[in-house]
Amino acid sequence: MVDAQPPLLKITAIGKQFPGVRALHNVDLTLNRGEVLSLVGENGAGKSTMMKILAGVHTPDAGTIELDGEPIRVNSVREAQAHGIALIHQELNLAGNLDIAANIFLGNEPHKAGFIDRKLIHAQATKHLQRVGLAFPTDTLVADLTIGHQQLVEIAKALSVDARIIIMDEPTSSLAQKETENLFKVVNDLRSQGISIIYISHRLGEVIELSDRVSVLRDGENAGELVREEISHDAMVKLMVGRDLSQFYQRNATEPGEVVIEADRLRTPAHPNRELSFSVRQGEIVGIAGLVGAGRTELLQTLFGITPAVGGTLKLDGNKILPRRPLEAIMAGIALAPEDRKQHGLVSQMSVRENSSLARLRIDQKAGMIDFTAETNVANEAVEKMDIKTPHLEQVIQYLSGGNQQKVVLGKWLAMNPRLLLLDEPTRGIDVGSKQEIYKLMEELAASGVAILFVSSEMEEVLGMADRALVMHEGAITGELSRDQLSEETIMQLATGNKAAA
């Protein structure tokens, strides 16, 4: 062998346990010099945890990390930086009130006798900005930059501390098309300068375009690895879900029935200038795709009465409704399983029984008194129907796994027999097994005549489950795709505001 030196980074048998969840188990990963390694996997597969361990945010319970063949410890973000590892978060960590130069050197300011050396800072910052192709004066306030440009500042910041390994966690999730292309150019430049990049993305198209190698995680374990010539959409998906796609998403669309929900020029408070018109029929599963921040969650929240509409009309089963509070939406037959389970979906200190009955309580009450028999029945039914794995009904819900928590949320709404079920990222952060059960449930509910509207950032989920998809961009619906028009490319085109391409 010519190249006898060890790989730049070698991770062996990493394990990490969170209360109630085994996030990582026995995971191996290697990274070579000047390589773009993509880490893919479904939501909850452990990608982010893995990267946070590398960046010193989490400490692993087991396993070793070797850099240049030497074992290292990364117990803090500072230690990771000292080893030349930088993480670019999904949510950027910049101080908007400071200028570009100040952000690049935040915490590392070159100084003379305690005074910041401004001249040096700006000169250095200009140099780093050039490497990422950003031609702004270094005294521009970061808050005045677009997200795409802010991201480049973050990368420049990583370069300023001589990062050798840059980890990018979903860097394109809120970027427009142009910004994405620009980022790819920067990534390619960095690679040619010998910097190694770990790239995490749901967008398999991007992964194919950028990667030298792909490592796939599934349920916190290694699921397989693909080298350049093996990388393809189907190969990655197969490793991600652990079986052929056709078995994973079993959607047998039937002829949809009457229109259940019809929005006509509906305007949400988040995007008051956008008019949204769409409908969902009985037995239909409609997906809403788009980038983070496209206004998808806001649309569901408006339908559910959390942020009441500021204009337009909404009809449920032909009757005009305008929910001003969640209770009104619920009583009309609308249910929402929110994106942020912990914050919105559950009362985490309460038991499985109390959580699953929370919505139904009002209906079974006897003059204000809780009907405890009815409550236990509701909870038992949810556990049975949803196959919730819990030792007993009194188990405090925060100790259940993400998948089981989500099933409790769904069980709570099924007890209400909704006409319209809104699901916001229904499988975020849950294991593959639970995922499949949730898809099966969606299928069954649709077959029983429920109209389902779901938001998903996971392309495979939209492609696999939706009978029809609405694609949103900056608060507007930029396109509607029937099942045979659905493809990753058309969705991405519409999601980045490229109307003509559809």
Added chain:
Amino acid sequence: MKKNILGILGLFIFIFIFTAMSSEPFLSAYNMQNLIKWSSLYAIMGIGVTFVIITGGIDLSIGSVIGLVASLMALAIKKEWDPNFAVVMLLGLSLGIGLIHGLLITKVKLQPFVVTLCGLLFYRGISRWMTDNQTMQYPGTDKLDSLFSGKVLMGSFGLPAPLFFLIVVAILAAIFLNRTIWGRYLFALGNNEDGARYSGIETDRLKIVAYVICSFLAGLSGLLFAYELDSVQPAQTGEFYELYAIAAAVLGGCSLRGGQGTILGVIIAAAVIRLLRNSINLLGISTHLEYAIIGMVILCGVAADEIIKRVMAKRRAAQLHAAKK
């Protein structure tokens, strides 16, 4: 939750027996009647603030509401209003005060601490102004006298009236919290307000109800205290009582983060606080140390509770982990 009560009950029994063995007059009928009476008065306030604390809020105005109601009652008697009418009006006023607190907190979205801190200052100032800051006596209004500060004889032992008020209040409060859907909603919203709202719970309305209950019980306490003391000092009556009420609630198992609390725990905790004062007096410990001792006991109680909770949570997580394997 049951274990919480056992801890505080154990503390009560310990101090009780210790004092009984060290001090002869402790078990006398007179001392016992006093202890029961004052414990009951504290517990009624404590139950009120428990509702607010369960929502994750706080009420600092309790003592001033007590002072206001007691002062206005004295004023009404002096002005020869019908005392019964005055009682109804003042209880109505207390409800109104709670309603205003609740509206400011939920609709104007002010912080409970700020709203009730301003209430503390405002009601105290109004009490002093309306009464010219004069100490006033409660002349005999015999029916109300026996209602608020009478005794029911059981043999030779007279049970004080506040005890019966406490029993009624406690039963109603416990039923509300544990048996009605609104009680469940209160715990849910105290735990996760957004989560409760997303489940169709009208969180604002319930929070307002909590503040109304709290101020109402403060008003009721005001009448009980005034009749008990037979006089009112507008500048002092009820001063700092909110802190005793909050202390009782916290020692009784409430978390200021919201979502937790039991009526029985608060009652026992109120009794512990009174018992401590009583013991300090009887055992000849310097009364200057009184606050220090009460503060220390509450701190230790809450700390022990927190540590036990954490150990239990860890053990449960470990069990769950083991069960999965």
